Amino acid sequence: MSQFAINIMFVGGSFLLYIAIAIWAKAGSTSDFYVAGGGVHPITNGAAIGADWMSAASFISMAGLIAAGGYANSTFLMGWTGGYVLLAMLLAPYLRKFGKFTVPEFIGDRFYSKNARLVAVVCLIVASVTYVIGQMAGAGVAFSRFLEVDSTLGLMIAAVVVFIYAVMGGMKGITYTQVAQYCVLIVAYTIPAVFISLQLTGNPIPGLGLFSTHVDSGMPILDKLNQVITDLGFNEYTADIDNKLNMVLFTLSLMIGTAGLPHVIIRFFTVPKVADARWSAGWALVFIALLYLTAPAVASMARLNLMTTIYPDGTAAEPIQYDERPNWIKEWEVTGLIQFTDKNEDGRIQLYNDSEAFAPTAEARGWNGNELVVNRDILVLANPEIANLPGWVIGLIAAGGLAAALSTAAGLLLAISSAVSHDLIKGSINPAISEKGELLAARISMAVAIVVATWLGANPPGFAAQVVALAFGIAAASLFPALMMGIFSKRVNNKGAIAGMLTGLAFTLAYIFVYKGWLFIPGTNNLADTPENWVLGISPLSIGAVGAIVNFAVAFIVSNATEEPPVEIQELVESVRYPRGAGQATDH
Amino acid sequence: MSAGHSYDAEAYWKANLRLIFGSLIVWALVSYGFAILLRPMLAGIPIGGTDLGFWFAQQGSILTFIALIFHYAWRMNKIDEKFGVHEE
Numbered sequence: 001m002s003q004f005a006i007n008i009m010f011v012g013g014s015f016l017l018y019i020a021i022a023i024w025a026k027a028g029s030t031s032d033f034y035v036a037g038g039g040v041h042p043i044t045n046g047a048a049i050g051a052d053w054m055s056a057a058s059f060i061s062m063a064g065l066i067a068a069g070g071y072a073n074s075t076f077l078m079g080w081t082g083g084y085v086l087l088a089m090l091l092a093p094y095l096r097k098f099g100k101f102t103v104p105e106f107i108g109d110r111f112y113s114k115n116a117r118l119v120a121v122v123c124l125i126v127a128s129v130t131y132v133i134g135q136m137a138g139a140g141v142a143f144s145r146f147l148e149v150d151s152t153l154g155l156m157i158a159a160v161v162v163f164i165y166a167v168m169g170g171m172k173g174i175t176y177t178q179v180a181q182y183c184v185l186i187v188a189y190t191i192p193a194v195f196i197s198l199q200l201t202g203n204p205i206p207g208l209g210l211f212s213t214h215v216d217s218g219m220p221i222l223d224k225l226n227q228v229i230t231d232l233g234f235n236e237y238t239a240d241i242d243n244k245l246n247m248v249l250f251t252l253s254l255m256i257g258t259a260g261l262p263h264v265i266i267r268f269f270t271v272p273k274v275a276d277a278r279w280s281a282g283w284a285l286v287f288i289a290l291l292y293l294t295a296p297a298v299a300s301m302a303r304l305n306l307m308t309t310i311y312p313d314g315t316a317a318e319p320i321q322y323d324e325r326p327n328w329i330k331e332w333e334v335t336g337l338i339q340f341t342d343k344n345e346d347g348r349i350q351l352y353n354d355s356e357a358f359a360p361t362a363e364a365r366g367w368n369g370n371e372l373v374v375n376r377d378i379l380v381l382a383n384p385e386i387a388n389l390p391g392w393v394i395g396l397i398a399a400g401g402l403a404a405a406l407s408t409a410a411g412l413l414l415a416i417s418s419a420v421s422h423d424l425i426k427g428s429i430n431p432a433i434s435e436k437g438e439l440l441a442a443r444i445s446m447a448v449a450i451v452v453a454t455w456l457g458a459n460p461p462g463f464a465a466q467v468v469a470l471a472f473g474i475a476a477a478s479l480f481p482a483l484m485m486g487i488f489s490k491r492v493n494n495k496g497a498i499a500g501m502l503t504g505l506a507f508t509l510a511y512i513f514v515y516k517g518w519l520f521i522p523g524t525n526n527l528a529d530t531p532e533n534w535v536l537g538i539s540p541l542s543i544g545a546v547g548a549i550v551n552f553a554v555a556f557i558v559s560n561a562t563e564e565p566p567v568e569i570q571e572l573v574e575s576v577r578y579p580r581g582a583g584q585a586t587d588h
Numbered sequence: 589m590s591a592g593h594s595y596d597a598e599a600y601w602k603a604n605l606r607l608i609f610g611s612l613i614v615w616a617l618v619s620y621g622f623a624i625l626l627r628p629m630l631a632g633i634p635i636g637g638t639d640l641g642f643w644f645a646q647q648g649s650i651l652t653f654i655a656l657i658f659h660y661a662w663r664m665n666k667i668d669e670k671f672g673v674h675e676e
Binding site for chain 2: 074077081084085093211212219220224226238247248274278279281577578579
């Protein structure tokens with residue numbers, strides 16, 4: 001059977017499964033559509049949150065980023081898991097007790113203001129849509145590679161599939177589909193990692209293999225990797241870094257952003273009890289950690305494999321001939337994500353770091369510049385091919401990557417549609433709308449969001465990582481502080497919350513746009529996006545944490561200068577703090 | 589909650605805040621502390637070709653986060669019962 005047929009089988013089979021589940025769980029009432037009737041078990045919910053959370057960024061990109069950056073990019077590992085601690089202790093149980101459908105609804109009620117609710121809707125939609133764009137783009141790339149179609153066609157297929165199960169099934173469809181997707185993606189991620197860990201270290205658990213001995217050299221595998229890459233002029237993989245302030249703030253932005261992203265928070269409304277909301281966060285992190293503990297092993301092992309593929313006789317010997325390059329390089333060259341230029345015209349692939357410090361060595365060896373450019377995002381997808389694993393593993397990776405991208409896209413679309421139909425239309429424009437009308441509005445807004453995201457996914461306003469960073473920055477700087485103050489302070493009032501959200505959001509967006517271009521339009525940036533230009537060395541990706549601090553500060557100052565919230569609001573805050581009396585998530 | 593509840597609401601909330609505060613100290617210590625700012629101090633503790641700080645950055649902090657959440661859920665559910673605010 002050809003690799004193409006195998007890919008079709010795995011991808012097609014997994015899709016049939018998701019669609020079958022969506023039809024089986026077809027939603028009836030609005031409550032079912034949004035929160036699955038409130039009857040989801042914490043472990044089930046944890047797996048669904050895991051699938052929801054682990055997007056194309058986690059599955060496809062993250063290991064590649066760690067492979068390239070080594071220790072410095074551990075920020076992604078800590079940032080995208082540490083946020084669950086904040087969720088479990090600072091938000092989830094209280095929002096579950098509050099017992100409404102959406103995040104803006106809480107903000108609107110707690111800050112007794114339609115305007116606060118609308119500001120929250122805007123923050124939610126901007127954060128979620130930017131995040132969906134990245135998912136659609138990721139799904140498009142994975143489809144085009146594995147189904148051997150054009151990337152635009154790949155994107156269209158992704159949009160149709162997301163549309164069918166998200167619109168038909170609502171939350172219940174999504175919850176159970178996402179459990180299935182979690183299973184597909186974790187198996188797909190783990191199996192190649194286990195094979196590779198066995199090949200390199202003899203240890204079947206990749207997370208342990210990372211700190212084990214490399215079989216061929218008898219050295220710890222991280223030492224071996226350090227040695228190979230420093231021989232070629234790259235920085236040591238495990239080296240410490242100088243700019244610790246930026247590393248701390250970037251990690252903090254990712255953590256706060258994680259806790260503030262509405263598509264994750266909404267999941268905690270679907271458990272029956274407050275106590276279950278706490279357990280759900282724990283289970284979610286267990287399911288997420290299965291991938292996140294494997295990812296750093298995949299990163300270092302794939303990087304070592306790549307280097308030994310190019311330098312089979314060691315770094316002191318000459319690299320391989322271009323004509324004898326392995327098949328996977330040829331296939332990825334077609335997509336343009338691997339590029340080779342024979343700069344010194346010796347027919348060999350010189351892969352090394354073009355740095356000033358390494359220039360004398362390169363010159364002495366007759367090298368005329370790095371000749372192989374490998375896109376970081378292909379590392380996980382190409383991993384099974386690099387390690388010469390059988391064809392079915394490659395099919396599995398394709399299905400897993402798509403499951404990751406599509407499940408997150410669907411969860412985000414649900415958050416967007418409920419914000420539009422429930423908060424914008426029912427909450428503001430037409431409060432008298434019938435349940436049927438509201439459901440229809442939810443489905444229409446989902447369809448519109450898919451069309452917008454698909455269009456932007458075909459014309460992304462920047463690299464996926466930039467877009468995703470914006471989503472985290474917005475969530476961190478706007479929604480998280482408002483939610484947290486709404487629970488932990490009785491003094492913060494409507495004026496304070498609105499002022500805080502708006503300044504946090506504006507500050508964060510402005511800092512990002514100054515370096516990345518206004519609305520990401522290339523060439524409109526005021527300063528070059530290089531560390532020398534950053535204020536105090538803080539990168540635009542890390543600014544969300546500072547935006548959150550600004551939000552907190554402004555909200556407290558404005559609230560203290562104005563009147564106390566009314567007594568009934570103080571009682572509301574009091575009531576969300578105590579679990580007793582939490583019914584199902586309800587409408588007004 | 590109505591004014592006439594039978595449990596000590598203030599003491600319950602204080603117990604929750606204490607637990608959160610303690611948990612967040614550990615949360616910050618393993619990630620921002622051991623994995624980033626204090627890594628040079630842990631450089632002398634070798635682990636599989638690198639040092640303990642690297643391990644905390646790539647695995648240790650994640651494992652600690654899981655333990656923290658389950659510990660919080662377990663303790664909080666006990667505190668709910670002690671103060672009589674748990675759900676039926």
